[in-house]
Every structure is written in C-alpha cells, then in structure tokens.
Amino acid sequence: MYSVNYHRAASVADAAKLVKAGDAKLLSGGMTLIPAMKTRLAAPSDLVDLSKIKELQGVKVSGKTVTIGAATTHFDVANDEKLKKACPALVHLASLIGDPAVRHRGTIGGSIANNDPAADYPAALLALGATIVTNKRQIAADKFFMGLFETSLKEGEIVTAVTFTAPAKAAYEKFRNPASRYAIVGVFVAKGKDGVSVAVTGAGDDGVFRSKEIEAALAKNFAASALEGVKVPAKNLMTDIHASADYRANLIAVMAKRAVAAANA
The missing domain is CATH 3.30.43.10 (Uridine Diphospho-n-acetylenolpyruvylglucosamine Reductase, domain 2)
Incomplete structure (x- = not known):
C-alpha cells in the first residue's frame, strides 16, 4: 500500500x-x-x-416512513427489529450480503455511493422508489444511479441517509456467486400505493435497472403465475465468466417468480 x-x-x-x-x-x-x-x-x-459519525448511523421507522443512516452497517440493517416489521425484504437482502466480516464493516451508504453493478442495495432502493439524502440535497433513486460505478453525486457531496415508504409487499431473491456472494442476478419486487416496481442488479451492462416486462405482467396480476411465458430480452445484459446474457435473462424471470412468491407468502 x-x-x-x-x-x-x-x-x-x-x-x-x-x-x-x-x-x-x-x-x-x-x-x-x-x-x-x-x-x-x-x-x-x-x-x-465517516464510520464514527453518530449522525450517520441507525434505522428510524416513523409510521410507514423508513430512514437509514448512510453509515449503518449491513449487519445492523439485517438485525433491526423495527425494520423487520416495516420492510422485511430489506432485512433479508442485507442478511445475504457477503459474509459476517463484510456485513459488520460494509455500510448502505458506501454500497450505493460506489454503485457496484453486482451490489444488492441499488435494486432495493430503485424498486422502493427511495430518496437518497446528501449533505446538499435529496435525490430520487431513479436519478441517482447513472451507470456502472456511476452516480449523480457531485464532488464533495456526501450521502447521509436513505429514506423510503414501506411497501405493502416486497421481496428480494438473488442467484449469487458461491465465492464472493455477489449477485449474478438479483431481483427486488415491491408493491405499494404507486403500483409494482421490479429492479434488477448483477445483470445489466449499465448497472441496476427496472424490468418493464415483469412490471407490466405483475401490474395485471401480482402472482408468480403471471410471469409464466414472460421473456426478458438478453440485449443490454452482461456476459462474463459467470454467466452469459441469455442465461441471465432466464435467471431474471426465475428470480422474479421466487420474489413474488416470497412477497405473497
């Protein structure tokens, strides 16, 4: 070093x-x-x-509004009792990140600020319609994630928290690399007052994205059976040593079905 x-x-x-x-x-x-x-x-x-700044740590739940400090670790997200009731899907997502050492050190703010294309939180925040709070402004999730390792953060801007409205139903399922536990494909499904949102991580050439095909099918019927025969295009999906674009396209549909089944359970 x-x-x-x-x-x-x-x-x-x-x-x-x-x-x-x-x-x-x-x-x-x-x-x-x-x-x-x-x-x-x-x-x-x-x-x-930033890890010792108290104002950046902790989970707050006020009615349906959830606010998570940027320096809150994955472990703390995965074990927060209030969040387990408000949004169990996000608790489950955090429990799947890395291994215990990673979960005790890694933070939600660091994860989204780096916007790793295989990170889990970007899919959750995009599907939940979350707002990213910085020391200068508030940014909607669909305006925050700009591409591979790219966000709309400006120089010197610091993520301080994320906030969202707890959905009526939500779930996250991922097909993970057995060594790194990164998502080869991860799908977060959320149903709330504004409809159904489905966000995919680990698969896109340009990072996290929403699946319009799956959203359209679930808007008519929020059930795993509604996704039978739904095809996700392989165009703009990633091909690497772990999986081809075609394989990832199939995995997105499979993970989406599992997520909807879990959300309805």
Whole structure:
C-alpha cells in the first residue's frame, strides 16, 4: 500500500471540509475502496473516514416512513427489529450480503455511493422508489444511479441517509456467486400505493435497472403465475465468466417468480 493521509471525521460538516483536501476519498466500510486501492485502481492522497459519525448511523421507522443512516452497517440493517416489521425484504437482502466480516464493516451508504453493478442495495432502493439524502440535497433513486460505478453525486457531496415508504409487499431473491456472494442476478419486487416496481442488479451492462416486462405482467396480476411465458430480452445484459446474457435473462424471470412468491407468502 502506498502512503496516504488518514482523517477521522467527527461530523458531516467536518468530513465535507476534509474531503476538499488534495485528491481525497470518503471511506465508510471500505469494502469497495480498499480493494481498489490495493490494485491501484484508486490512489487517493487522503482518506476521510465517516464510520464514527453518530449522525450517520441507525434505522428510524416513523409510521410507514423508513430512514437509514448512510453509515449503518449491513449487519445492523439485517438485525433491526423495527425494520423487520416495516420492510422485511430489506432485512433479508442485507442478511445475504457477503459474509459476517463484510456485513459488520460494509455500510448502505458506501454500497450505493460506489454503485457496484453486482451490489444488492441499488435494486432495493430503485424498486422502493427511495430518496437518497446528501449533505446538499435529496435525490430520487431513479436519478441517482447513472451507470456502472456511476452516480449523480457531485464532488464533495456526501450521502447521509436513505429514506423510503414501506411497501405493502416486497421481496428480494438473488442467484449469487458461491465465492464472493455477489449477485449474478438479483431481483427486488415491491408493491405499494404507486403500483409494482421490479429492479434488477448483477445483470445489466449499465448497472441496476427496472424490468418493464415483469412490471407490466405483475401490474395485471401480482402472482408468480403471471410471469409464466414472460421473456426478458438478453440485449443490454452482461456476459462474463459467470454467466452469459441469455442465461441471465432466464435467471431474471426465475428470480422474479421466487420474489413474488416470497412477497405473497
């Protein structure tokens, strides 16, 4: 590892000042940034650690409104009793991320800020119609995720929380890589007052996306049987060493059926 200046921010305002120094990067759990630094894909001059900022931690549920601080770990999301009642699908999703070491260090804010194409949370936030809160503004999830490892965050902007309205029904199912536990295909299905939303991670050439074909079928009948014969186009899906685009297209339909069955259970 090369030389880097480390700063532990005491507050969001403190972090905003520190991140302006040199070629600084924000550090939360470090699940994406540290490996990138090890391989020299990232070489910041300074690291600004957000993990000890209390105002960025914790889950709040007020009626149907859920707010999760950006520095809340996957473990805490997976084990929050209030969230288990409000949105069990998100609790289940968090429990599937990585292994115990990753879940105790990785954070929801770090996951979405890096927008890894195989990350789980982007699918949930897109399907739930969530809002990403920063130190400067609020951004709708469908405006936040811009492409592979790209978001609409501006320089010096810090994710502070995510918020959403708990859905009437929701579930997440993923076909995961047995070694990394990243999603080869992950599908989050949500049904709320605004209708049905279905978001897919791990499969798109351009990152997380909504499946219009599956949404249209489920809007008529929110049942796994409604997806019989529904075809997801392989165009714009990823082909890599783990799966071809055609295989992923089939997996999206399979995972969607399982998610709807789980949501209705």
